[in-house]
Amino acid sequence: MDKRFILVDDVKMNNLMSRLILGTTYPDAEIIEFNDAQTGLDFILNDYRANAKTHNNVLLLDLYMPDMDGWEFLDVYQNYPDQIKQQIKILILTSSISDEDKAKAKKYSCVSGYLIKPFSAEDIRDVFQ
Secondary structure, eight states: EEEEEEEEEHHHHHHHHHHHHHHHHHHHOOEEEEHHHHHHHHHHHHHHHHHHOOOOOOOEEOOOOOSSHHHHHHHHTTTTHHHTTEEEEEEEEESSSOOOHHHHHHHTEEEEEEESSSSOOHHHHHHHH
């Protein structure tokens, strides 16, 4: 099965680092990036509602962004149809080492993991185990 990564982070350098790690680890993976949460949400709703994907879909979500942060993203995403949510595994990708943030992330059933920036190839391989 093909792999697709969706990056949602407002810092372009973070997305570049993620692309490098993902591209080296999974050279054939599709990587789509968004610098704002709302555009990422719109893409997911439009792209995944229309037809089921046959990819391993992983979304790497930053928590602290202007306009709409990762928590607000998750609040909206939780209300998406199950058909969409079943297709995407969400990983928080943040610089926050806060135990409060980690605990809050666990309260979202759609969140599968919590990674600290920068993540390693091993961290991302564990997602597919």
